Amino acid sequence: MSSNLRIDGARLVSRLAELSKIGATPEGGCRRLALSDEDKQGRDWLVGQMQALGLAVKIDAIGNIVGILKGQEEGPAVILGSHIDTVGTGGRFDGALGVIAGVEVLAALRDAGLTPRRDMAVIAFTNEEGARFHPDMLGSYVWAGGMSVEAAHAEKDSDGVVLGSELRRIGYEGAEQPGFLKAHAYLEMHIEQGPVLESEGGGLGAVTGIQGICWLELTLKGRPSHAGTTPMVYRKDPGLAAARINIFANELTKTIPGQLANCGVIRVQPGNVNVVPETVVMTLDLRNPLDAPLAQAEAAVRKFCAELSERDDIAISFRDLARFPATPFTEELIAGVEQSATELGLPIRRMISGAGHDAQMMSRLCPTAMVFIPSIGGLSHNPAEFSTDEDMVAGANVLLSAAWRVANA
Amino acid sequence: MSSNLRIDGARLVSRLAELSKIGATPEGGCRRLALSDEDKQGRDWLVGQMQALGLAVKIDAIGNIVGILKGQEEGPAVILGSHIDTVGTGGRFDGALGVIAGVEVLAALRDAGLTPRRDMAVIAFTNEEGARFHPDMLGSYVWAGGMSVEAAHAEKDSDGVVLGSELRRIGYEGAEQPGFLKAHAYLEMHIEQGPVLESEGGGLGAVTGIQGICWLELTLKGRPSHAGTTPMVYRKDPGLAAARINIFANELTKTIPGQLANCGVIRVQPGNVNVVPETVVMTLDLRNPLDAPLAQAEAAVRKFCAELSERDDIAISFRDLARFPATPFTEELIAGVEQSATELGLPIRRMISGAGHDAQMMSRLCPTAMVFIPSIGGLSHNPAEFSTDEDMVAGANVLLSAAWRVANA
Numbered sequence: 001m002s003s004n005l006r007i008d009g010a011r012l013v014s015r016l017a018e019l020s021k022i023g024a025t026p027e028g029g030c031r032r033l034a035l036s037d038e039d040k041q042g043r044d045w046l047v048g049q050m051q052a053l054g055l056a057v058k059i060d061a062i063g064n065i066v067g068i069l070k071g072q073e074e075g076p077a078v079i080l081g082s083h084i085d086t087v088g089t090g091g092r093f094d095g096a097l098g099v100i101a102g103v104e105v106l107a108a109l110r111d112a113g114l115t116p117r118r119d120m121a122v123i124a125f126t127n128e129e130g131a132r133f134h135p136d137m138l139g140s141y142v143w144a145g146g147m148s149v150e151a152a153h154a155e156k157d158s159d160g161v162v163l164g165s166e167l168r169r170i171g172y173e174g175a176e177q178p179g180f181l182k183a184h185a186y187l188e189m190h191i192e193q194g195p196v197l198e199s200e201g202g203g204l205g206a207v208t209g210i211q212g213i214c215w216l217e218l219t220l221k222g223r224p225s226h227a228g229t230t231p232m233v234y235r236k237d238p239g240l241a242a243a244r245i246n247i248f249a250n251e252l253t254k255t256i257p258g259q260l261a262n263c264g265v266i267r268v269q270p271g272n273v274n275v276v277p278e279t280v281v282m283t284l285d286l287r288n289p290l291d292a293p294l295a296q297a298e299a300a301v302r303k304f305c306a307e308l309s310e311r312d313d314i315a316i317s318f319r320d321l322a323r324f325p326a327t328p329f330t331e332e333l334i335a336g337v338e339q340s341a342t343e344l345g346l347p348i349r350r351m352i353s354g355a356g357h358d359a360q361m362m363s364r365l366c367p368t369a370m371v372f373i374p375s376i377g378g379l380s381h382n383p384a385e386f387s388t389d390e391d392m393v394a395g396a397n398v399l400l401s402a403a404w405r406v407a408n409a
Numbered sequence: 410m411s412s413n414l415r416i417d418g419a420r421l422v423s424r425l426a427e428l429s430k431i432g433a434t435p436e437g438g439c440r441r442l443a444l445s446d447e448d449k450q451g452r453d454w455l456v457g458q459m460q461a462l463g464l465a466v467k468i469d470a471i472g473n474i475v476g477i478l479k480g481q482e483e484g485p486a487v488i489l490g491s492h493i494d495t496v497g498t499g500g501r502f503d504g505a506l507g508v509i510a511g512v513e514v515l516a517a518l519r520d521a522g523l524t525p526r527r528d529m530a531v532i533a534f535t536n537e538e539g540a541r542f543h544p545d546m547l548g549s550y551v552w553a554g555g556m557s558v559e560a561a562h563a564e565k566d567s568d569g570v571v572l573g574s575e576l577r578r579i580g581y582e583g584a585e586q587p588g589f590l591k592a593h594a595y596l597e598m599h600i601e602q603g604p605v606l607e608s609e610g611g612g613l614g615a616v617t618g619i620q621g622i623c624w625l626e627l628t629l630k631g632r633p634s635h636a637g638t639t640p641m642v643y644r645k646d647p648g649l650a651a652a653r654i655n656i657f658a659n660e661l662t663k664t665i666p667g668q669l670a671n672c673g674v675i676r677v678q679p680g681n682v683n684v685v686p687e688t689v690v691m692t693l694d695l696r697n698p699l700d701a702p703l704a705q706a707e708a709a710v711r712k713f714c715a716e717l718s719e720r721d722d723i724a725i726s727f728r729d730l731a732r733f734p735a736t737p738f739t740e741e742l743i744a745g746v747e748q749s750a751t752e753l754g755l756p757i758r759r760m761i762s763g764a765g766h767d768a769q770m771m772s773r774l775c776p777t778a779m780v781f782i783p784s785i786g787g788l789s790h791n792p793a794e795f796s797t798d799e800d801m802v803a804g805a806n807v808l809l810s811a812a813w814r815v816a817n818a
Contacts, residue, residue: 195634217682240672
């Protein structure tokens, strides 16, 4: 029976187009910052879609929206989910596609007259992007018990507006406790947000986990001096030291398997053409699918900086901006995603997720996996973010098949 | 007669202390931005000092203040000078010392009852620093005929205030044509503004010329991408290219004699920890005492950038910010400065000037040289700028001796 099960591709595409109108930007993207008026409109629309399917819709105290399809037995649910908030200059697909695919999976079951053994649910998590409130993945973090409701409610946006009051303002401070629905498994479909799938010939991704992250802020202090009157030997130039660190971190990626490195912030003070810099603040974003090589990369950077500091008399201090261990997903579920794609005749490859997702938080609670579809040009957090209808439908069919399998196992 | 001639050291120090009170800052420095109220007060004080000495005081159309001591014969004058404007967070010595030393030289001659063969004069040039109006060295540039009075009057500060109207407001738009006093020779005493003299054991500097300058602004464009989802091989990172250029320019200073290089501005866009940069704007300040090696350094940088652009697919464009050829001073006057120091028993070394000075403009008109005194810690454009009384007096005595020689030759 289940091998003929398919989502309604046209309905999936049409639902995404409808949601995309809410907060649509002239550039073709979306702006639905968490708990904004646009987010409220998107939430209202989503709740309407869930209710129309006959799902039991519940809202928890952090604003996570949960649509539940009752199964044949009592017990933990197979949960699908993602988020509908966007960054300030977001696209139409990031997050929204995963929520709508989840809704479509339950709609397809209803259309087929099928009731799963286990409960199934779709969750739209609050403030995944972190573009308005810190931290990112806040709704799923609270759901997984990583942060209290009170602490989350007290978070402020850059204008000082408090998260809890915004939740109440838009009517999404619900009565349920986050995590109230016990999880048997979690599956999330998402766009890749990178260039790998497209540039390697297309097809889907069976995500094996989320990279470990180490974000460091380095402050380098030298001695400001006149660029005309100070001989080179008397200078202490933190800009030059920053350049060496940037290149060193880049070279590390060639020797440590899976290692990524980025220096995205470089701020030079005082920043005059004829003044040798006094201070540089720079960031390093180090990532690796495994914790051990990530720690090795960080240690190598710190050792290089210590030697550079000693040699060039530049003071270098470090501050942790973020640090998350690698999150491996569950082999049985990854294999299930692969099997579903293969049964559907769809090419799929195993890959790591470069970005964080709500699945990262849900993996604290239950077996977890993800399905990626190609992002054209690797673009994301960008109005030009794009995935094809064909890939969206393929991904949603794999999600349906994999979810159906685990909901009945 | 002239070998016993000395300036009055206590009076020199006292005059500088008086001028330092005008625009004095809490940090111990001075703020007399060109044509500001503080500059006007400084000018009024200076004119008073000149008049008290019996000098003929004339103001030209760009506000240069000229105090003339008539000699025994008609003809071009031996001119001493510098400036009394400061940068926003300036010190007490930069510029002001040279003007006051010039005044003191003429005062010493008057005290000794000496009349030189040639006319002698002191000039305080307008807006040397360029901190308020562009370009720097504006008063001497106009004096030397490099820029018209009309063009200079039309310059605006960062608030849009026009130079000509500020000149009139403070009462320093004079009747004379800039350059009205023909120059036989120009001598300027100035603080070194660098660490060379102090760190090599003190003593004076006989300045052989002013370095050539090449200021370049480079704009590097890559492709912004997600630092987590984009494999290293897909990135086009202009921040990394900027780091390589900075290090390359620094390495050049080890192989091209006399070469200096500074990367003082590095601006990274968009400047997020997890975004591979899209654009970097950076500056290079290249200097050399000689034009040929300076051109060689610039050519090497451009070649390196062309190769880097090709290899890493980063677009690199160049914009000239400033370009001045090297200004060699006059051997006869440099030797005269050395001879004066030696006769006075003062150690002196030949050295290049790393910074620009009014002498650079005056050298277009006449034989020119400068005397440097040590800057403690190499500091300048800084409230902590400092030179000792002993060095100031030594420098002014050399200025007196050298000026007296050329005024009677």
